[in-house]
Amino acid sequence: MDSSEPSRHSSSGRHAPEPAQGTHGIRRFGGIRPQFLIVLVTVLGLILAAGVYATIQASSPVDAGAPPAASVSASARAAGAASAVSPSATAPTPTPTPTPTPTVVPPSIGPALDAQITAVIKANSAYGLGVALIDMADGKVHTYGATDKFVAASTGKILAAAAYYHMVETGQASLAAPMGASTAGQQIRQMVQQSNNDSWALILAAIGHQGLTDYAASLGIPYDRTVNALTPAEMARTLSELYSGRLLNAGHTAQLLSYMQNTNYEVLIPAAVPPGVAVFHKYGLLFGNLHDASILVKGKRAFVFVVYTLGQDMSDMAARTRVIHQLTGTVTAGLF
DSSP states (O other): OOTTSOOSSOTTSSOOOOOOOOTTSOOOBTTBOHHHHHHHHHHHHHHHHHHHHHHHHHHSOOOSSOOOGGGSOHHHHHHHHHHHSOHHHHOOOOOOOOOOOOOOOOOOSOHHHHHHHHHHHHHTTTSEEEEEEEETTTOOEEEEEOOSOEEOGGGGHHHHHHHHHHHHHTTSOOTTSEETTEEHHHHHHHHHHSOOHHHHHHHHHHHOHHHHHHHHHHTTOOOOTTTOEEOHHHHHHHHHHHHHTSSSOHHHHHHHHHHTSSOSOOSSHHHHSOTTOEEEEEEEEETTEEEEEEEEEETTEEEEEEEEEEOSSGGGHHHHHHHHHHHHHHHHHHHO
């Protein structure tokens, strides 16, 4: 054996490292094993694919439903908050104000009713008949039949009551003042509600003849207590001023009106008024005079209705009561 031939074994007895393979074998690149390079390429490919998918999703149409809160960016949330407080974005479209439906006004005093009242008066020409009617909505006085003065009888007690209340309001008298067996206030109630003549005399004495004349004149009424004469229109205007609150203060107005209900003689106008209509009235009965002066109220509608009648004596009182009923029925049917 040639001694110069290299030995096939190392001195340690281990196998020497295998020589590198040829160009068709697996090699190292930059110190990285090829299998690690393959893994790296695969990971980069996945990352790129995820980026492409996210881009496609971002450019796709938004679903009609609201997106989950976690997927909304901070800028998107800020934009949404801004639009939420924007008046132009949230203000509702103004709703047109509906046109109010016109209130249907019940029929008032007109030619048809005028003709009906006049016809009743003409049909009963055997009696002296005077009628006055006022719609409180306009205050206009409508008169029918006799327009001259009648003996007012007890309807004049309303004028006396108003005059005494006026003295109280101006500090010249008191409802608590002793008068007769009671007080002035009680005497007014007896005078109006029970038509007590003794109470009337006491009230007249407290007012005085001139005091009552002056008070009536302040209302535009020429009045002489010794005659006690009023026209139907003058009585109607007095009641109109009372009910409107222009005659007395609110407390005295309410008190006097309350005395004009549930009186001791309800057989004239109140007896012919239909249900649902309130009546405040003062009747008068003296010799051939039979009168009733009233305020008729239903809801927001109010009318003054006065009937003065003059007959021969008390013998025809029943017949004139029927005339008053007929006129009342005619007026209430035309107004309510």
